[in-house]
Amino acid sequence: MNHAETPAIRIDGMTVRYGRRVAVDTASLTVPRGSVYALLGRNGAGKSSLVRCALGQQRATSGNTEVLGEDSWKHRTRLMERIGVVAEDADAPPEMRVQQLADFCASLYSRFDTKAFDARLDRFGIAKQTRFGDLSKGQKKQVSLALALATTPELIVLDDPTLGLDVVARKSLFDEVIAELADRGTTVFLTTHDLTGVEHIADRVAIMNDGRIVLEEELETLKARFRRIRFAAQPVALDAASFRTALVRNWGAGTEAIVSNYDDLAFERLRSNATIQSADVSAMSLEEIFIAVAGEKQ
């Protein structure tokens, strides 16, 4: 497998246990190079544990993890030269000024782009002499992102980057990521439950629930196969058309079903064969798909 074919991240059967609690349960996923990969999950789903293990910050109980073709536990130090990370909680020392942070990072990365960092800070409107601890939550994330992007990484990992941010800060952060993608085609791996924000930039998603990866595919494919079908009457025998239902529930006097393998021809066959008075098919947003897959089970 040559360099281009090597996935940016390949996780195979990762399990993370904290005592008796299983945080990540035999998770496997592959992040292709140049993709924007969103790992979705509710709080406590195991996303951050998976990210920390993927970055070699924590040892998984079992499983293999390769990042940019190398074992991320064994070769973390070397790999971090090529990876930009924005942690879930801004983890820079609060006493350090933004300029000191930049200087510190510049001394560690051979490719640290000071001009790009300064330009981003200007765009965010953050003064370099401000102590990191005095920044707002959104500003901390912006500084962390500016530092991560200034290292000109091949892969950027964003762990719930919009958590606790207002709409403006969220947009500003995603704009920077989009610009980075446009400029350099950097691979982006992010975990989030901000589905509206990520829907516009992600091209591949995985959904994590109770430590398990319950779904992983191209976003367009995912959106194409998930449909909400509302029937005026109930019950409806959806399995007659070989539809897999992610969710079936009452909807007024009728039935609402979310199917995960929607097909126009199959639906037409169902409508023609069954005595269905009225059925309304609608596309679903990523958030709706996520709620159907991960939300209702909670």
Add this chain to the structure above:
Amino acid sequence: MSHVLAIARRDLAERTSVFIAAAVLAVLPFVLPAVPGVRAFSYTDVVTTVGAIVAIGFTLGLALVLGVTMIGRDLSEKRMSFYFSKPLSASAIWFGKLIAAIVTLVVCFVVLFFPSYLAGTTSWQRSWNLELPVAFAIVGGAALVLLLFGHVFGTMFRSKSPLVALDVALMAGAALAIAAIIRPLLEGFAGDLITRVAFTLFAALMLILLACGAWQLAHGRADRRQNHYALSRFVWVSLAIVLVVAGLFTAWVVNVSPSDLKTVNVSQPEEGSWSFVFGQAKHRMDYHALFLYDLASGKSMRLHGIRSWFSSGLSRDGRTVAYLQLPDYRAMEGELYTVQPGTSGESVDTQIAVSRYSEFVLSDDGARLAVIDGNGLLTAYELASKKALASVRVPNTARTMRRLFFVSPELLRIYIQSPQFPTMKVAEHGVDIYEFDVRARSLAHTGQLRTDAKHLGLAVSADGKRALMVADRDSSATARIVDARTGQLIAEAPAEGLMHTTLLADGSIATLKKDASMQWTLNTGGKQIPVGKSTQLFFARELAGGRLVLNGASNLVVVDYVHGAVLRTDFDSAMTSFSYPQWYAADPRRSVADASQPLAVHQKGVLYAMQPLSGEKKEMFRF
């Protein structure tokens, strides 16, 4: 290395407030003398004393705080991922932070200490009585210990993991293991070796603690509990290896036989063939070992007691040995043990606790034991039942030499001899004689002796009836034969020094005298027996049948004093006996050895059992 320095610089940049605090505190010693109540003291004394106290206190306190926080705080506040999301190795993070902490401590100490020190260098030297480099080494060493222990305890306790309970248990186990490693060396008087072992253990521990941070971060990384687990695993496994090696070393050190000794001293009683062999072991620095050694068979028994000639003894029948076992060589008090040499019996703890400066003797049959301590408290014990039979306080025992023996199982005679040590000038010496009736629990003052001397020697005949008191004045000596119970004078005659005068079995005196040409003559019972030329010669022991063994630096002579004949001479044989008149043994009685008993002699690093009459030698072991 650049990453190490980057981390160190980062941590140091955070500590500006600490440096400012140190600078502010450095002013305190100069302000304090202005405070009412302090003005009465010398300005420079106050400045230097307070300056040193503040500098040391601040530095040590800061060392502990830095130790607890330098890794532990980042872990507990979940900020370690900041470092691990960058191309920084665990070693760079640890050593960078460690260097920053050490630099912080050094800078703070210098800022706090030097202004006050420079204000009164003479006063400082007078107050602290320490060379500056020594003082720095002590403070620096203490600070490093606090820093590293602070880090370990900080990581353990901040993890809030139940593993802490195991750590505490292992700490206790390690302390017990160290005690188990050191204690046998303490019993072997190995002060230098203990210092070396203790220093090595300490250095190994410091190396473990220096390395543990890097290991901890390499294996625990950003996770608090995994850090604790990695740290504990590294510390305890490394320490276990060190302790096992140290334990094996101690086991090797203590596993000595008489042939492992490089210096040998033999204390040989007249009865039986068992002797005490004591010496320093080969390749073990100053480790010493004590054995009971059978000159007839070469069998030996290891005793964990202290030196034979002042704290152990054989009963007159040669069957029972009592010896003092101290918990360590510096201990002032220990317990008496008894053992029957030549039997399969183990040493028996009599549970009699005695001071190392107490005197004790066994009854002739070994069934009873009497102990007199420095305060004159005399107690007789029955060994079989481990019971104290009777006690009494013997008066006027301060700064005296206490000597005693069982006249019979129910009667003890005590000689309180003063002063305790030879004097520089000729002065009056006295011996008070007491008898203690064990059954009646009554003490009687039966007599006393007075004489002028520099050295006073007192010996009692084997039957306990006559005593010889030699007043040695260096230039002249006088010998008195007295009643051993009352001190009443029987005869008085000029004598030689203590090593050249002895009391014979028949109650008469023998002296050795040399002329200007180094020719020695034995004088006894009116006979003058020439024994040959030697630079040195003294009485070694008396054999049954009226024979005397004389010994010098390299000469051995056996004389039949009854018939006035020299039976054997081994001049210039480099053969030396270990026997000599024990003027200061707890039991003052002289005894006569069976002529068939082998005599312990050494020649060119070999211990021999020699038949004194035939000169036949049997090699026992080399040392």
